[in-house]
Amino acid sequence: MKFGEQLRSSTIKEYQWYYIAYDELKELMKKDYVSPPTTKTPRPKRQEWTEEDESRFISRIEQELDKVYSKQKLKVIEISRRIQATEREVNDIVARLDSRGPVGRDSAGRNDDDAPTEEEFMMLEEDLNEVTADVNDLAKFVQLNYTGFQKIIKKHDKQTGWILKPVFATRLKAKPFFKDNYDADIVKLSKLWDIVRTRGNPVKGDSAAGGSQGSFIRQTTKYWVHPDNVTEVKLIIMKHLPVLVFNPNKEFEAKDSAITSIYFDNPERFDLYEGRLKKTEGAEAIRLRWYGAMNNETIFVERKTHREDWTGEKSVKARFAMKEKNINAYLGGYLLPEAIFEKARKDGKKPAKVIDEEERLAKEIQYSVLKNGYKPVCRSFYNRTAFQLPADARVRISLDTELTMVREDNLDGRTRSGDNWRRMDIGIDYPFSQLPPEDVERFPYAILEVKLQTQAGQEPPSWVRELIASHLVEAVPKFSKFIHGTATLFPTRINLLPYWMPQMDIDIRKPATQNFGIQRTDHMTQSSTSDDDDDMDSDDDPGEVSQGSTIVSDTSEGNSHPRREMRRDFFGDLQHRPPGNDLDIEERVGAEPLEDPYPLYDSDIDDDESDVIEEARRVGGWPYYSKLLKKHARLAGQRVLTALHAIQPTPNPSAVPIDDRQAALAVTGRIENKRFRAPKGKKIHVPVRVEPKVYFAAERTFLSWLEFSIYLSTIATTLLNFGAKSSGMSFLAAGSFSAVAVLALLYSVVIYLYRSRAIRTRQVIKYHDSIGPSTLCGALFVAVVLNLGFELKERGYI
Known part of the structure; x- marks a missing residue:
């Protein structure tokens, strides 16, 4: 979909006069043709772009920036005041509840006629729902306009030859309408939703971020979330689960959500990377983690251990805490675990059994580090928003944004961390612009983790199933920050890549095939203005794709409409169908017959055959002839299989109807499946479960x-x-x-x-x-x- 069409189809009524005038800005960039179009030259050269034209364009885009920025700031103030007003009403109801006696009587023993009614709670729910929808609409308005400015500047630089991008970036920094973080508002709304949802009796308990959890087992599934959908996903979860706040008595700060981890591995062999990638039995990951800023003195030493299902055991994460000043001595073997836990034994604040387990873990990790030569290789940083009922870990959902991986090694003749266990030239200052490009990898999506502790046969909550089956998320089973960071930061040393690497160049956004999400009645307005027929250039570069991720071709008109969809499952069959029992896009992909019965990805054992044969040819003799014979035998076998497949009868699939929304998005025609190959010299590892x-x-x-x-x-x-x-x-x-x-x-x-x-x-x-x-x-x-x-x-x- 072109951006102009996307802008018109996504317009929110309240903001309809405050969006970037994208079509008008495109018109300003058009110049008359030097000569009339002819059959031989249907698109002749246009007139040169002058300084006067550039001044006119800059003046107009400045006006658009002022318009968007002013509307965004006013709406932020309005939402803040509405949240404050709703908070006062909720506090008033809580105060009335606290003043009640045990059986509906006040503290003086009189009947309490002023007790909150169900109608009042329902009215508060309506108010909170309106404020939540306002936050969601504002986030979409900001994201859409920011994308519009980026695209129009790119189009300007491409068509006119005048480079405006660096100058306009400075103007954006002066009016950063896109940099406002809504996490503080979401935390406040979450607290209010929790009070209203529980009718003034929110669940209480220990809200510490795993402070009392030494070893725990969860069933975890991971998803990617596009930045356009991050705020909406947070708001949806917030309505069902409260935000897990570390310290409820403290005002929320941005650093409270920061989490940093240092991953260890052998920089020569990358044993831990390969073990975690292949999911071998007993594969470990060792990391050091801290919460908040760099001055945090408490560091958690963690070890993840993978267990195969056939062993009857579950993968487990175990950790213990120690002071930052002792980390280097501990990793170097100069500080023994007995000395680390000596003070804890004297204090007696922890049970002796827990201390013994943590001491045993510390000994095992120290032994592994010293024996295998593990060094810090990769750092991951992200801001986490966790959703969970206090003291109840049955359903825990976390959303990690601004995920960044940074090199921590001292390879390639560069000293990064030196003799220290972490580099000190960066902190939590995302996006780490001071680092060279080869030292940093900024992940383009947010990571949603759904962690469940359900009994055998028990279904997850219905809203969780609806969320993970919606267009807002893209399932990526077994995704690992450590694996992705190591694979991208060490391209010359890592040859075995995770299966999701080919998906990194695919836009994971999908059209909404069902009514799910934060919605407001009649909030969408459709414009009848058509796109400019003379503008034949796509708003996206050839390498860019628009919403979706499975290529869909409309052969009836001879035009190619990029649409993509990646198929994933969670807890078995959780696919949903829209009203009318029509198949949605994911089900249509499943209904399509595969032209190739083999996996979409080349296996990690597929060698570059031509290179192998060429190398054997230089050697000569029997090794060369044997490899050549194997190649021809394989080709002959493939031809025989192709012939057998050609004569094998295959069923013809029936046409699947689509709904109006899919028809409007041009989601028609045959769905093609793309086969990915690893880059030259690399292999893609596809996880295979073997019992x-x-x-x-x-x-x-x-x-x-x-x-x-x-x-x-x-x-x-x-x-x-x-x-x-x-x-x-x-x-x-x-x-x-x-x-x-x-x-x-x-x-x-x-x-x-x-x-x-x-x-x-x-x-x-x-x-x-x-x-x-x-x-x-x-x-x-x-x-x-x-x-x-x-x-x-x-x-x-x-």
Whole structure:
């Protein structure tokens, strides 16, 4: 979708006269043609852009910036005052509740006629809902205008040749309408929602950010959230779960949400990275974490351990706290764990069992660091908004924004952290503009983590299922900040990449296929103004994509409309259908027949064959000829498979209807699946889940084939040795059964060895067999027909 169309379709009625005049600014950039268009030159050269034209454009875009900035500031003040007014009303109701006696009587024993009624709470809910919608609308207004300014400046620089981007960036810094953070308002609204939702009896408990949690187990699923949807996702969660505040008696500050972690690994082998990426049994991640600013003296030493499901254990995170001044001595082995916990044992504030567990953990981590040469390699920084009922960890949702990864190593001849356990030239000053580009990786999306502690068979709350199935999030199972940071910051040392790396260049925004989110009645207005037909240039660069992530082609008009959609599941089948039982886009993708039965990503065992053969050619001899023979054998096998697939009957899918919104977004035509390849010299690791029963399943399949081969050989022997008399036809029938038995036996051995090797090495291959059984049945049919012909001829019927 072009930005002009997106701007008109996303206009909020209250702000309709305050959006950037995008079309008018585009008109200002247009100059008359030097010569009239002709058939030979339909788009001749335009007149040169002059200084007068530039002054006129700058004056107009300054007016638009003033208009947007003024509206944003006024609305921020209005929302702040509305929150204050609602807070006074809520405090008044809480005060009336506190003054009540045990059975509806006041402190003097009289009947309490002034007790809050249900109607008052419902009116407060309506007020809070309006304020919440206002915050959401303002965030969308700001984000849309900021995108509009960025695109119009890019278009100006491209069309006119006059570079305005650096100058206008200074103007934006002077009027930063897009930099206001709504976290403080969300924290206040969350507290008010919690009071009103619980009718004045909010859940109380320890709200510390994991302060009392040493070892805990959760079921965690991760999602990406586009910056356009971050505020809306926060507001949706806030209506159901309160924001987890570290210190409720303290005014919220930006640094309260900052979390920084230092990840360790062997900088030569990257053992921990590879183990966490491949999810091998017992794979560990070691990190040091602190909350808030750099002056925080409490540092948490943590270790994550991955456990396979077949072990019967769950992956666990364990940690202990220590003073920052002792970190270097501890990591160097000069400070033993016994000395760290000596004071804790004397104080007696913690149970002895807990101290023993933490001391054992400290010994194990120190031993691993010293033995394996682990050093700080990567830092992750983000601002976290956590949602959870105090003292209730059954449902915990966190949203990490401004995620940034920074190098901490001393490789490549540069000293970053030196002998210290962390570098001191940065703090929590996002976006860390003082660092060189090769030292920092700014992640483009927010990370939503849904952590559940549900009993067996228990469903997550319905609102959680609706959120994770909506267009606002993009599921990325097993996403890891450590893995992503290491893979991007060390491109010359890391060759095995996580599966989500090819998705980084894909816009994860999706069209809303159902009514979900923070909505206001009749808040959308549609404009009948059409886009300029003469402006043939797309608002996006060729490399940019608009909303969505699965390419959809409209073949009826010959135009390509980029739409993309990534399919993910959570807790099984959580797909939702819009009214009318029409399939949404994700279900349509699932309904499409795959042209290629293999995975979308090339496996991490796929080598660059041409490079391997070229290297073997230089060596010469048998290694070269053997690799060349394997290549031609593989190509011949692929041609045979292609021919078999061509003659195999396939069902024709029926047309799936789409709703009006999808039709308006041009979501029609055939959905294509793109196959990704890793960059040259790299491999993409696709996670494969392997359980012990998989080995036994492959073995049982082989034994079944072996049993079938024995039956066929028995039939052949019976035909040959126990017939009435031998003849050419009897030999032919027995031979056909024997040939089928031998072929089945050889085929089963090859398939078993192939599958066993793939299972051991966790390769992503096609484990189902669509060719062997069909071929065997065909051969068996031919053998039976030959035997039938032999019998009929022997009895004189032929």
